[in-house]
Amino acid sequence: MVISAETGLFDFSVENSIMNAKKSIFKYIRNMLSKKTKYGIKALAFIAKKGNKKPVQTSEISKSENISQKFLESILLELRKSGFLGSKKGKGGGYYLIKEPEDIRMTSVIRVLEGPIAMVPCVSLNYYEKCDDCPSEEACSVHSLMIQVRDSTLKVLGDNTLADISAKK
Amino acid sequence: MVISAETGLFDFSVENSIMNAKKSIFKYIRNMLSKKTKYGIKALAFIAKKGNKKPVQTSEISKSENISQKFLESILLELRKSGFLGSKKGKGGGYYLIKEPEDIRMTSVIRVLEGPIAMVPCVSLNYYEKCDDCPSEEACSVHSLMIQVRDSTLKVLGDNTLADISAKK
DNA sequence: CTATAACCTACTAATCCGATAGGTTAATAG
DNA sequence: CTATTAACCTATCGGATTAGTAGGTTATAG
Numbered sequence: 557m558v559i560s561a562e563t564g565l566f567d568f569s570v571e572n573s574i575m576n577a578k579k580s581i582f583k584y585i586r587n588m589l590s591k592k593t594k595y596g597i598k599a600l601a602f603i604a605k606k607g608n609k610k611p612v613q614t615s616e617i618s619k620s621e622n623i624s625q626k627f628l629e630s631i632l633l634e635l636r637k638s639g640f641l642g643s644k645k646g647k648g649g650g651y652y653l654i655k656e657p658e659d660i661r662m663t664s665v666i667r668v669l670e671g672p673i674a675m676v677p678c679v680s681l682n683y684y685e686k687c688d689d690c691p692s693e694e695a696c697s698v699h700s701l702m703i704q705v706r707d708s709t710l711k712v713l714g715d716n717t718l719a720d721i722s723a724k725k
Numbered sequence: 726m727v728i729s730a731e732t733g734l735f736d737f738s739v740e741n742s743i744m745n746a747k748k749s750i751f752k753y754i755r756n757m758l759s760k761k762t763k764y765g766i767k768a769l770a771f772i773a774k775k776g777n778k779k780p781v782q783t784s785e786i787s788k789s790e791n792i793s794q795k796f797l798e799s800i801l802l803e804l805r806k807s808g809f810l811g812s813k814k815g816k817g818g819g820y821y822l823i824k825e826p827e828d829i830r831m832t833s834v835i836r837v838l839e840g841p842i843a844m845v846p847c848v849s850l851n852y853y854e855k856c857d858d859c860p861s862e863e864a865c866s867v868h869s870l871m872i873q874v875r876d877s878t879l880k881v882l883g884d885n886t887l888a889d890i891s892a893k894k
Numbered sequence: 895c896t897a898t899a900a901c902c903t904a905c906t907a908a909t910c911c912g913a914t915a916g917g918t919t920a921a922t923a924g
Numbered sequence: 925c926t927a928t929t930a931a932c933c934t935a936t937c938g939g940a941t942t943a944g945t946a947g948g949t950t951a952t953a954g
Contacts, residue, residue, distance in 0.1 A: 585841060586839070588843075588845070589844040590911070590912085592911080597866060597870075598866055601866035614931075622860075624913060633933090644930090645929085648923090649920090675756070700890070702758065711877065712874050721869070753909080759943085761943080783900075793944060799902095802900080814900045817898085819900085
């Protein structure tokens with residue numbers, strides 16, 4: 557907020573021009589992978605790295621991975637409800653893996669946290685939705701392209717398990 | 726809005742529960758490819774299909790592809806400024822391709838309209854940005870996974886040209 | 895000179911993301 | 925039995941984008 561020296565009132569025009577400048581200078585970069593999903597994967601990897609079956613506290617993951625604890629809580633809760641994690645309340649409690657890391661594919665993690673893997677709903681396997689505009693999917697120039705992208709992404713995410721990504725370092 | 730028969734007042738609790746139900750039933754599906762990009766690709770394909778060098782009007786594309794004309798105008802303008810299209814004003818004017826469809830890769834179109842192709846800025850080639858949270862990209866479990874996804878997507882989008890996607894049908 | 899179609903500027907509603915706040919419940923330690 | 929711990933739950937919020945809409949101005953063809 558800029559205050560005019562002359563009038564003592566808020567100078568909205570200046571404020572506005574600064575905001576517009578910001579807009580144009582710092583081009584927003586769209587995240588296709590939300591922080592939620594990113595944090596979720598990191599948390600799973602963290603738990604997997606520990607290896608043993610003792611529960612890991614949210615606070616520990618939060619500190620180690622620089623994630624807001626409250627936000628992380630909601631993510632881990634969702635992962636538990638989706639069957640990836642088990643939990644234990646009270647002292648010494650926390651979250652632990654239910655399945656082996658080798659059996660957790662990145663596709664399933666991302667589908668739960670993020671939603672569709674496809675870039676467009678009309679080529680999504682699990683979250684299909686027809687486009688409003690396209691009368692025919694076969695005639696759509698974007699459709700087949702996006703199917704190719706989906707399939708190549710699906711291949712990568714399906715090949716990678718939690719064991720693979722938590723093995724790093 | 727629901728009106729209580731007893732009090733004659735708005736029953737916000739009911740209203741609210743309906744809205745919550747809606748929220749949970751109709752899960753929002755995130756588009757990773759914006760409509761802007763989708764429309765832009767469709768428009769390019771439309772122009773490419775025409776084949777000849779006569780300018781194509783925004784209104785024609787808009788009607789044929791079911792795209793809001795004003796929105797499309799802004800997209801085609803951007804594509805012109807980015808060097809994909811040429812334009813001609815006045816009667817008989819419109820937009821035309823500057824390069825051959827074979828020479829227009831989908832990667833470049835998407836980068837201009839959408840921005841980064843990578844799912845996360847920290848693995849983007851053209852829009853790189855460091856993550857706030859990660860102290861080390863090598864240690865990040867998400868990083869290498871997203872590099873794999875990026876590369877496979879880049880392969881598909883780099884292999885497909887405007888000629889390829891407009892050849893359909 | 896007039897119709898056309900590109901070009902430009904500003905604004906808006908709806909929506910989501912990422913997070914915060916403030917609590918309740920269940921399990922363990924002492 | 926009591927205090928502590930950590931998961932669990934509900935509500936709310938600011939900031940930012942998307943997908944337009946509105947209302948013009950400029951240049952070109954006939």
